[in-house]
Amino acid sequence: MSDYSDKELLTLFKNQEKRNYAFNLIVRKYQEKLYWHIRKIVIKHDDADDILQNTFIKIWKGLDGFREDSKLYTWLYRIATNESLTFLKQKKTKYLLSIVDYENQLKETLESDEHFNGTEIQLKLQKAILGLPEKQRIVFNMKYFEEMKYDDMAQVLNTSVGALKASYHHAVKKIENYFKED
Amino acid sequence: MKNKSKINIKDLQEEKNNPFSVPEGYFENFPSKIQEKIVSDQKETNWFIQLYHVIKPQLALGFMIAGFAFIAITAIDTIMSNRVKSPVSNETYTRIIEVDASEYSEQQFIDILIEDEKKSAEEKKEETDEYIHYLMDEGIDYGTLIDEL
Numbered sequence: 001m002s003d004y005s006d007k008e009l010l011t012l013f014k015n016q017e018k019r020n021y022a023f024n025l026i027v028r029k030y031q032e033k034l035y036w037h038i039r040k041i042v043i044k045h046d047d048a049d050d051i052l053q054n055t056f057i058k059i060w061k062g063l064d065g066f067r068e069d070s071k072l073y074t075w076l077y078r079i080a081t082n083e084s085l086t087f088l089k090q091k092k093t094k095y096l097l098s099i100v101d102y103e104n105q106l107k108e109t110l111e112s113d114e115h116f117n118g119t120e121i122q123l124k125l126q127k128a129i130l131g132l133p134e135k136q137r138i139v140f141n142m143k144y145f146e147e148m149k150y151d152d153m154a155q156v157l158n159t160s161v162g163a164l165k166a167s168y169h170h171a172v173k174k175i176e177n178y179f180k181e182d
Numbered sequence: 183m184k185n186k187s188k189i190n191i192k193d194l195q196e197e198k199n200n201p202f203s204v205p206e207g208y209f210e211n212f213p214s215k216i217q218e219k220i221v222s223d224q225k226e227t228n229w230f231i232q233l234y235h236v237i238k239p240q241l242a243l244g245f246m247i248a249g250f251a252f253i254a255i256t257a258i259d260t261i262m263s264n265r266v267k268s269p270v271s272n273e274t275y276t277r278i279i280e281v282d283a284s285e286y287s288e289q290q291f292i293d294i295l296i297e298d299e300k301k302s303a304e305e306k307k308e309e310t311d312e313y314i315h316y317l318m319d320e321g322i323d324y325g326t327l328i329d330e331l
Contacts, residue, residue, distance in 0.1 A: 023217075023220075024213055027212070027213045027216055027217075031212050032209055036200065036202070039202055045202075045204060049208075053219060056216045057219060057223065113202075115204060115205070116201055116202055116203070117202075117203050119201070122199075123201070126201065144191075144198070145198060
């Protein structure tokens with residue numbers, strides 16, 4: 001793992017001779033965080049892998065124009081989130097799936113996924129999360145699992161802190177109700 | 183886990199461990215995979231840029247010829263349309279093509295000519311009236327004028 005700060009990595013990237021090296025360090029620094037962020041949205045490893053590749057290709061192409069008025073990592077998360085949401089939208093359109101059908105499909109994927117090693121309760125929690133609307137699901141994952149600050153989440157999702165807090169609160173209530181009902 | 187009816191999200195804290203996994207060596211191999219993809223992307227882009235540079239002069243020449251042709255055709259078209267302009271007005275031309283001269287009898291032509299002559303007599307009378315009014319306005323005696331003439 002690289003010890004470079006984001007600022008140092010960006011400075012290094014601006015140097016034409018070292019930009020490949022700098023980008024490699026950025027990939028190494030953020031690949032896992034972005035992968036897990038994407039994976040929790042799309043569930044399947046193969047889909048997450050494709051989206052992560054597309055995300056880094058976009059980062060490579062757009063890093064020259066990055067204006068540094070936001071943090072590098074929130075910018076990276078924003079690209080990963082947008083790519084994931086676009087993927088879900090395309091999948092639903094391609095297979096003409098309703099939201100409920102798609103949720104059920106993801107739940108089935110979860111149960112049969114060889115790369116899911118969770119306990120019974122973890123599986124239940126994931127199913128409860130899959131029952132949330134897409135954006136609420138992203139908010140819940142970012143806050144609960146990734147423990148991201150609301151300010152950073154607001155930058156990633158381009159919304160207000162108040163809206164995020166309300167969204168998280170609703171998500172928690174829905175998950176608690178899911179456990180009560182089941 | 184505690185009683186299901188009293189479940190709280192805080193009770194699930196210990197379930198926060200990541201339940202997902204990845205194929206072995208995935209994160210170790212990913213950076214080189216992405217570098218390869220970027221390099222192949224660059225090659226594709228470079229190939230397109232190289233092709234563009236090769237055909238750029240031909241493209242420029244083609245656009246130049248097309249431009250000249252367009253200007254020339256427009257100019258010739260304008261000149262030709264001015265030359266073949268009809269000596270009669272559009273209205274008259276429309277009237278001419280609307281009527282078939284063979285439908286007119288000789289009498290109709292005579293009537294038109296008489297009507298035309300009547301029109302000119304009326305115009306002459308109007309002209310004479312204008313002179314008389316002028317002389318009256320200027321206070322010139324008609325008899326004096328005749329004597330002078």
